[in-house]
Amino acid sequence: MSPCLLVRESARFLKGARSAHSGELVHSEHPPIAAIASLIYRLFPFLTWLPRLGRDEIRRDLIAGITVATVLVPQAMAYARLAGLPAVYGLYAAFLPPVVAAL
Known part of the structure; x- marks a missing residue:
């Protein structure tokens, strides 16, 4: 803050x-x-809105987040390698836009 x-x-x-x-x-x-x-x-x-979520909704959101991360991390690394860049650049490209959008 x-x-x-x-x-x-x-x-x-x-x-x-x-x-x-x-x-x-x-x-x-x-x-x-x-x-x-x-x-x-x-x-x-x-x-x-977080206090209004039930236990089932939180569990479903966590499962969805883990599923997306499981697919996104290897995909981003592979795209970076296909472009001839280090794999870490793919991770930057995958994680930076959501962080900026959250701001």
Whole structure:
């Protein structure tokens, strides 16, 4: 988690916050819990639906992931070798696009 994002998010929540008894601006050294939670859910959206998954759905997702990885790794290495490149370049080509897409 980037400190810059956290500061920007908490500043948005604190901007214009006023004390109920005196009307003066409230300053806090720590960001509010709501700002931190909002930032975490925006950075990791899967946290909103992950708790609703059942044990069977998680098991099926894991089996699907293992199956895809079992096929993808040798295929990517073979394509790289066919192109005359080291096999590791095939792994880079296979794993980098999903990582970039997840960002």
